Amino acid sequence: MAARVQEAPFDSSAEMVAFQADVQNAGAVVTFTGVVRDDSGCLDHMFIEHYPAMTEAALQKFALQAMEKFGLEDALVIHRYGVLAPGEAIMMVATAARHRKDAFAGADYLMDYLKSRAPFWKKEVSKDHTKWVASKVQDEDALAAWSDAPKS
Amino acid sequence: MKLDILYFAWVRERVGKSQEAVDTNAKTAGDLVDELILRDEGYAAAFSDLSAICVAIDQELGDFTTLLKDCREVAFFPPMTGG
Numbered sequence: 001m002a003a004r005v006q007e008a009p010f011d012s013s014a015e016m017v018a019f020q021a022d023v024q025n026a027g028a029v030v031t032f033t034g035v036v037r038d039d040s041g042c043l044d045h046m047f048i049e050h051y052p053a054m055t056e057a058a059l060q061k062f063a064l065q066a067m068e069k070f071g072l073e074d075a076l077v078i079h080r081y082g083v084l085a086p087g088e089a090i091m092m093v094a095t096a097a098r099h100r101k102d103a104f105a106g107a108d109y110l111m112d113y114l115k116s117r118a119p120f121w122k123k124e125v126s127k128d129h130t131k132w133v134a135s136k137v138q139d140e141d142a143l144a145a146w147s148d149a150p151k152s
Numbered sequence: 153m154k155l156d157i158l159y160f161a162w163v164r165e166r167v168g169k170s171q172e173a174v175d176t177n178a179k180t181a182g183d184l185v186d187e188l189i190l191r192d193e194g195y196a197a198a199f200s201d202l203s204a205i206c207v208a209i210d211q212e213l214g215d216f217t218t219l220l221k222d223c224r225e226v227a228f229f230p231p232m233t234g235g
Contacts, residue, residue, distance in 0.1 A: 120234035
């Protein structure tokens with residue numbers, strides 16, 4: 001298991017190849033890459049702030065939770081911070097499991113936790129204005145759906 | 153009790169600083185906010201809607217009722233938007 005927080009770009013293809021080469025006993029590897037989107041057509045860049053003392057430990061905790069919950073063989077999380085241009089990769093997760101359902105579910109679970117519980121904040125910077133990205137109710141709902149607590 | 157307070161994202165922008173050291177008698181994170189908002193308009197603006205603010209105590213997520221006993225670092229920030 002590995003969780004990395006970094007400012008520098010990463011090569012998602014190379015990361016996937018290295019991840020897969022290291023895994024034993026997996027019949028399924030799932031990867032997800034999040035990319036800076038420009039919905040308005042005038043985004044200059046995305047600025048991602050984080051809480052250095054907390055971030056890496058949080059990512060490691062979520063990766064371990066995912067491994068335990070879905071019996072994953074391995075998991076990888078990479079998340080960037082700083083200034084990112086449209087089209088640049090923000091983050092990736094990779095999961096390896098014996099079967100595809102656990103690999104997909106593990107990646108989905110990790111993404112839901114990264115969205116709402118990892119201490120990152122995104123700010124969209126355009127030529128004429130800046131805006132902190134607001135959290136979405138759907139993201140909290142997605143997280144709640146994984147909970148073992150009884151649903152109301 | 154001496155502790156460090158960290159602010160992130162728009163909470164940091166409204167308060168006007170990313171970090172400060174304070175000496176406080178606050179028992180909970182909520183008590184600490186009550187002290188801070190008396191300081192100036194920036195703090196009052198940052199903490200005007202506590203439902204929009206998250207708290208971490210010594211790098212663990214908590215809430216405004218979490219006790220600060222023996223803690224060294226409190227962080228205030230908006231809901232997280234990673235991924």
